[in-house]
Every structure is written in C-alpha cells, then in structure tokens.
Amino acid sequence: MTSTARRRSVALALVAVLGTASTSACSMLDQPPTPDGAVQALADGLATADLTAVPLSGASPADATAFVQKVYKGMGKNRPGVTVTKVTQAEGAETATATLVTQWDVSKSPKDWRYQTNVPLTLVDGRWRVTWSPALVAPELKRDEVLSLVTKWPKRADIVAADGAPLMTEREVAVVGIDKTRVTGAAVKDSATKLAKVLGIDAGGYAGRVAAAGAQAFVPALTLRTTDPTLTKNTTAIDAIKGASRLPRMMVLGPSRTWAAPILGSVGEATAEQIQKSKGTLEAGDEVGQSGLELRYDEQLRGAPGLAIQALTKGADGSTTDKRELYAELSTDGTPLRLTLDQAAQTAAEKALAGQTKQPTALVAVRVSTGEVVAAAIGPAANGAPLALAGRKAPGSTFKLASSLALVRKGASADTKVPCTDTLTVNGRKFGNYSHYPKDKLGDITLATALAFSCNTAFISQYQKVSQQDLISAAHSLGIGESLDLPWTGFLGSVPDTKDVVEHAASFIGQGRVEASPLAMAVATASVMRGQTVRPRLIADEPRLPAPDVPLQPKEAEVLRTEMRAVVKEGSGRVLQQVGVEFAKTGTAEFGTDNPPKTHAWMVAGRGDLAIAAYNEIGPSGTTDAAPFIISFLKDYDAP
Structure with a gap:
C-alpha cells in the first residue's frame, strides 16, 4: 500500500470513530435527569x-x-x-x-x-x-405555625416526716407587689413607698426597683404564706394602696419559716450555674432544690421531666392563639424522701429555743434504740446555720464521756480514785476547774464523782496514762470524731492526732482542737445508754453506717452510765430530775481572746429511749444556760 493510500485509510477510520462517539453523546444528552x-x-x-x-x-x-x-x-x-x-x-x-x-x-x-x-x-x-x-x-x-419544645415537670415529690406526713410540700402563698399597669406617674413612687412600709421592708430600695421597672411590669415586694401575720393583719391596708396586688401562687415550703429550715432547705428557680451543669435537663424557670436536703436529693424529688412538641399558631403581634400537640413523652414522678424527724419532737425543740435571740443555740434528740434523729433545732440567733447537725464547737466537759471510756480501758472503774486539785500545770500550761467548783469535792475522789462535778484537773492528771490515740479510739467508740460518708450535711466531731503534751492534756476536757456538734454529743450519749456504738440516721432508708474499728462494749458502757447517773443524782445535772432524766453531763468550753474568756455551754441528757444534746454559744454553765432547753423540750414532747 502506498503512503497516500495509507493516509486515506487512517482518515476514514477516524471519521468512523468520531461518528460513533458523536452518536453516543447525543444519546446521553437525550436521557432526562433523576429527581x-x-x-x-x-x-x-x-x-x-x-x-x-x-x-x-x-x-x-x-x-x-x-x-x-x-x-x-x-x-x-x-x-x-x-x-x-x-x-x-x-x-x-x-x-x-x-x-x-x-x-x-x-x-x-x-x-x-x-x-x-x-x-x-x-x-x-x-x-x-x-x-x-x-x-x-x-x-x-x-404557614402561621411554629414548633415549640416544652418541658413538662411532674409535681415535685414531698419530703415527709417519719409518719409520712408532708414536711416540704406545696403550700399557698401570696406574692405582694405593685402592678404598674394599674398605677402611673407620680403615684407609682407613693404606692411603692406605702406598700413597703406596710410590709416592713426598705421603702427607698423597693420604690427604686419599682421606678426602674417597665410600664407593664409587676414588681414583687414580698412573698408571704397565706397564714403569715404580715399578710393576714394587713390585707385591708395592702388592698387600699393604688396598684398593689396579691398574686396567689403555690411554693414548696416547710411547716413554718424556721421549722428544721437548715435541714430541709429550700426550692427556687434554677440558677445559671445549675442550668449549665444540668447539660440540657434544666431550663430557665425550672424549680429545683437550692439548699439542704432539697438540694442534695434534688434529682430524686423532682423526678424526670416529660416533654411535648407543639405546633403553635402565632398572631400578628407574636402571641400564641392556638396550639396542637405533635409529640409527647410522659414525665416520671419523683420519689418522696422520708426523714426520721418526728413532727412533735421537732416542734417541741424549736419552741424550747424560740426565745434565744441573742446568741446561737441548738438542740438535737436521737432515738437510742435506732440512732434516728427525731429533732434537730436551732434558735433564731443561729440565722439559719446548720449548727445542730454540722456545728463545729469545742464540746468542753461533755467530752469527758470519751475520757472516762479511755480510762476504763486502762482498768479504771467508777470507784477508781483520781486526784482533783485546784490547778494542775502541764508543761508550763496551768489548768484549773470552773470558778464555782465545790471545794468539798477536791482531793482524791472517785471517777464517778469527778464526772458528776466535772473536775478538770482529775481528768487531766491522767494524761501520762492515757495517750492521745487512746482518746481518739474512745471517742470513735462513742461515735465522735470519725470521718463517715453521711448522706446529709452533718459533722460527727474531730479529735486531733497530736504529739503536743499541752494539747493532749486539753483534749481530756474537750478543748484545744477537739470539736463536736450537738448531733455528735447526742450520739455519744445514746451510745452510752444503749451499751454499743450508735450511728445516726436522718434519712429513713439510708444505708447503715459502718461500725468503728473498736466498738463500745456493754461492760464499758455500764461504768459510764453509773457516772452519768451520779451527775443527775448529786452533781451538776440535778436540775434535770424534774423531767425524769436518768443520765446527764454538763460542759463548758473556753473560746475567743477575751480575758477572762467566754465559754460555750453544753448539756447532754438521757431519758427513756431519747438522748439529747443542748448547746448555747455563750454561757457560764451548762446547768443554767443549756439544761433549760432540755427541760422545756421534755415537758412539751411526750416521747412514745
């Protein structure tokens, strides 16, 4: 084949190929697209x-x-x-x-x-x-609908007493304030000032808040129970103020404003921090626990929210004119929290402290047979602090129960003689008895007498026979000083692990760095009465706390009961005979820098199945400044 013929043949082949490709392309372009x-x-x-x-x-x-x-x-x-x-x-x-x-x-x-x-x-x-x-x-x-996700919380579960009666539950209140849609101009300030004076709140501050609020605002002044005298006695005066309103509302509250308030806690709108920590569970406006048991057991009490997705019809002004539900999940009810508190006992304890407006006071009562806390009250001057269950105060001579136990474990009995002197110096530190210690009880006296009349020097004289570890172990056996995982806010005391001789000596009389709460001292008293270590319970269904490494033995406790009987029969607790108390111990503990120093006043007592501890922040004697609380309590509370 010539070169010319060869070129003609290749050209014809290319034309054929291009013609085939063109036909395929047209076929592809003619195919319609898919959706x-x-x-x-x-x-x-x-x-x-x-x-x-x-x-x-x-x-x-x-x-x-x-x-x-x-x-x-x-x-x-x-x-x-x-x-x-x-x-x-x-x-x-x-x-x-x-x-x-x-x-x-x-x-x-x-x-x-x-x-x-x-x-x-x-x-x-x-x-x-x-x-x-x-x-x-x-x-x-x-077209006029939008979606809305609505959280639906169930009714918050109650905190209930030992008998199941509601303690923290929904109660009716009135939110009193100024409705600015009903009063305008210069009358706004006048109305706000008048309302503040009727309610007994800062008039200038409230009037300023009302003035700063928008023209359509309702500005709350005070939220009051419907039974509050501030409301019931001033209803007519409130209603006479132009623009004043009383809005009804339900709030989770205790039996009264003060009744076990530090224990029960409060419920209020979720804070920004709580909302953030909830990781989407909580929203602005949700009611959650803010303090006390309401906070600690919040998830149990509020249950799990349900939800609804709604299609909302919106009007021209943006308001909802209609709604329909597209989807829903049911909420799960919360579980009530049952406490060991006895309503009658708590009420009697609060009444016993009601007049204590000058310094903090507290009273705790524990059922000996079970360790159940039946009452834990504070006086008005405690200002809501958890003093009864979680106070940290030097227990003074009430700690001599632990010192006595340590001596018993070294072979002492109630009749063992110990030297009671006016003063005793340990490593340069001078210790003495309280100012009115009876002179006829000085000298070599029995351990029972030393406890009955609270001779400081008699106990401190044993500091070389009983080590600090012995004191710590004895305290633990009575339920004082262990770091236990309590399912509520409480403090069971502490005893320092010290090698300092002076501090060791001070520990014998519950001073230095020894600390306890009224709860801890009530538990110690209950342990002595029962003859074995008692563990406190506040939540009815809480797990049992572990026993101490060295539990209290019945024979040891019998010696301590003999000593505590002597306190009531002949010593500093005779004043309690009138209410049938069988066991007792007084205590004072110096604190502060005054000269002479101020003292805390204590009294622990036992009657029947109750162990009680009373505390007064300032008082020269447990007999005069703490025992009256116990007397009042036992007169009002007819323990079962």
Missing part, C-alpha cells in the same frame, strides 16, 4: 435549616429558609436527622414523589420524635424542583 439530587438537597437543607441550595417551586429558597429557621427556633439547639427512604417516578413522567423520614432526638430517653413526609417533585425545564409546602417540615404544619 434524586433535588430530594437529597431537601433532606440536607431540612437537617441544617438552610434550603438555599434546594431547587423549589412555590417559594424561593431564601423564603423557605427563613420559614424553617423561624419554625425551628422553638426547638432550641435541636436539629433533626432527615433520611431519604424512597423516590418514586413513573417511566417518562415529569412528576415524582419522594419519602423522607425525619427523626428528632429531643430527650435522654431512647425514644425519638419520628415522622414521615411525602415530597412532590416536578420536572421543569429539564430540572427537578421540590413543590414547597410547610408540611414538608413537620406533619400538617401551616
């Missing part, structure tokens, strides 16, 4: 609230995006997962239908809000377009 891309763009757009890339008919992508973003606003940060499950198109048809499944994970439950929507599509000018409708976003959604 799959448009459907997937819609699914992605609904999941992100951005439909700007979705080919639509009936609305612009920008308008559809604005609508979806408005609809989703009430769902917070929640966004759905949207999946294309099916696309149906008849052969050669210019319409199609797609099926989407939308799933919202709106709670911690395994359930989700899940629904299916049908999407109509039309082929327009060779391009598939989604026929826009609000119903593509949520079932039967209309």
Whole structure:
C-alpha cells in the first residue's frame, strides 16, 4: 500500500470513530435527569435549616429558609436527622414523589420524635424542583405555625416526716407587689413607698426597683404564706394602696419559716450555674432544690421531666392563639424522701429555743434504740446555720464521756480514785476547774464523782496514762470524731492526732482542737445508754453506717452510765430530775481572746429511749444556760 493510500485509510477510520462517539453523546444528552439530587438537597437543607441550595417551586429558597429557621427556633439547639427512604417516578413522567423520614432526638430517653413526609417533585425545564409546602417540615404544619419544645415537670415529690406526713410540700402563698399597669406617674413612687412600709421592708430600695421597672411590669415586694401575720393583719391596708396586688401562687415550703429550715432547705428557680451543669435537663424557670436536703436529693424529688412538641399558631403581634400537640413523652414522678424527724419532737425543740435571740443555740434528740434523729433545732440567733447537725464547737466537759471510756480501758472503774486539785500545770500550761467548783469535792475522789462535778484537773492528771490515740479510739467508740460518708450535711466531731503534751492534756476536757456538734454529743450519749456504738440516721432508708474499728462494749458502757447517773443524782445535772432524766453531763468550753474568756455551754441528757444534746454559744454553765432547753423540750414532747 502506498503512503497516500495509507493516509486515506487512517482518515476514514477516524471519521468512523468520531461518528460513533458523536452518536453516543447525543444519546446521553437525550436521557432526562433523576429527581434524586433535588430530594437529597431537601433532606440536607431540612437537617441544617438552610434550603438555599434546594431547587423549589412555590417559594424561593431564601423564603423557605427563613420559614424553617423561624419554625425551628422553638426547638432550641435541636436539629433533626432527615433520611431519604424512597423516590418514586413513573417511566417518562415529569412528576415524582419522594419519602423522607425525619427523626428528632429531643430527650435522654431512647425514644425519638419520628415522622414521615411525602415530597412532590416536578420536572421543569429539564430540572427537578421540590413543590414547597410547610408540611414538608413537620406533619400538617401551616404557614402561621411554629414548633415549640416544652418541658413538662411532674409535681415535685414531698419530703415527709417519719409518719409520712408532708414536711416540704406545696403550700399557698401570696406574692405582694405593685402592678404598674394599674398605677402611673407620680403615684407609682407613693404606692411603692406605702406598700413597703406596710410590709416592713426598705421603702427607698423597693420604690427604686419599682421606678426602674417597665410600664407593664409587676414588681414583687414580698412573698408571704397565706397564714403569715404580715399578710393576714394587713390585707385591708395592702388592698387600699393604688396598684398593689396579691398574686396567689403555690411554693414548696416547710411547716413554718424556721421549722428544721437548715435541714430541709429550700426550692427556687434554677440558677445559671445549675442550668449549665444540668447539660440540657434544666431550663430557665425550672424549680429545683437550692439548699439542704432539697438540694442534695434534688434529682430524686423532682423526678424526670416529660416533654411535648407543639405546633403553635402565632398572631400578628407574636402571641400564641392556638396550639396542637405533635409529640409527647410522659414525665416520671419523683420519689418522696422520708426523714426520721418526728413532727412533735421537732416542734417541741424549736419552741424550747424560740426565745434565744441573742446568741446561737441548738438542740438535737436521737432515738437510742435506732440512732434516728427525731429533732434537730436551732434558735433564731443561729440565722439559719446548720449548727445542730454540722456545728463545729469545742464540746468542753461533755467530752469527758470519751475520757472516762479511755480510762476504763486502762482498768479504771467508777470507784477508781483520781486526784482533783485546784490547778494542775502541764508543761508550763496551768489548768484549773470552773470558778464555782465545790471545794468539798477536791482531793482524791472517785471517777464517778469527778464526772458528776466535772473536775478538770482529775481528768487531766491522767494524761501520762492515757495517750492521745487512746482518746481518739474512745471517742470513735462513742461515735465522735470519725470521718463517715453521711448522706446529709452533718459533722460527727474531730479529735486531733497530736504529739503536743499541752494539747493532749486539753483534749481530756474537750478543748484545744477537739470539736463536736450537738448531733455528735447526742450520739455519744445514746451510745452510752444503749451499751454499743450508735450511728445516726436522718434519712429513713439510708444505708447503715459502718461500725468503728473498736466498738463500745456493754461492760464499758455500764461504768459510764453509773457516772452519768451520779451527775443527775448529786452533781451538776440535778436540775434535770424534774423531767425524769436518768443520765446527764454538763460542759463548758473556753473560746475567743477575751480575758477572762467566754465559754460555750453544753448539756447532754438521757431519758427513756431519747438522748439529747443542748448547746448555747455563750454561757457560764451548762446547768443554767443549756439544761433549760432540755427541760422545756421534755415537758412539751411526750416521747412514745
């Protein structure tokens, strides 16, 4: 073949090939597009609230995006997962239908809000377009509707007494304040000032808050129980003030403003910190525990919230004119918290301290047979501090119960003689007895007499026979000083592990760095009475606390009971005979830098199945400044 013929042959072959390729390309261009891309763009757009890339008919992508973003606003940060499950198109048809499944994970439950929507599509000018409708976003959604996720909390469970009677429960209150829609101009300040004076609050401060509030505001001044004398005695005066209002409301409250308040705690609107820590469980306006047991057992008491997703119809002014429920999850009720507190005992304890307005006071009563705390009260001057269960105060001579036990473990009995002198010097530190110690009880006296009349030097004289570790162990055996994991706010005392001789000597009489709460001393008294270590209980169903490494033995306790009987029969606790007390011990403990120093006053006592500890922040004698609380308590409380 010549070169010319060869070139002609290659050219014809190329023409043939190009002709075949051209025919294939025309075939591909003639094939219509599928609706799959448009459907997937819609699914992605609904999941992100951005439909700007979705080919639509009936609305612009920008308008559809604005609508979806408005609809989703009430769902917070929640966004759905949207999946294309099916696309149906008849052969050669210019319409199609797609099926989407939308799933919202709106709670911690395994359930989700899940629904299916049908999407109509039309082929327009060779391009598939989604026929826009609000119903593509949520079932039967209309143009004037938006979604709203509403949390539904169950009624908060009560904290109840030992007999099941409600302690912390919903009670009716009145929120008293100025409604600025009912008073205007110069009259606003006048009304606010008048109301503040009637309620006994700062008039200038309240008037300033009212003035700063908006014209449509209601400005609360005080929230009062409907039984509060401030309200009942001034209802007519309040109603006579222009713009003053009393709004009814239910609040979780205790039996009274002071009744076991540091223990029970309070309930109020969730703080910003609580909302943040809840990781989406709490929202602004939710009611949660703020202190005490209401805070510690908040999750148990409030239960688990349910929820509802609603389609809200909005009016021109943005107000809701109608709503319908699209999905709901039921709430789970909280579980009541049952305490060991006895209502009659607590009331009697509070009454015994009601007049103590000058210095902090406290009284705790423990059931000997069970360790149940039946009363734990504070006086008005304690200002709501958890002094009864968690106070940290030097117990003074009431700690001699532990010192006596340590001596018993070294072989002493109630009749063992110990030297009681006016003073005793240990390593340069001079110790003495209280100022009115009876002179006829000096000299070599029995251990029982030393406890009955509270001779400091008699106990301190044994500092070389009894080590600090012996004192610590004895205290633990009585329930004092161990670091136990209490399921409520409490303090069981502490005894320092010290090598300092002076501090060791001071520990014998409950001073130095020895600390205890009224609860701890009531527990120690209960342990002596029962003849074995008692553990306190405040929550009826709480786990039992472990026994100490060296439990109290019955024979040891019998010696201590003999000594405590002597306190009532002949010593500093004789004043308690009138209310049938069998066991007692007084105590004072120096504190502060005054000269002479001030003293805390203590008294512990036992009658029947009750062990009681009373405390007065300042007082020269447990007999005169703590025992009266116990007398009042036992006169009012008829223990079962």
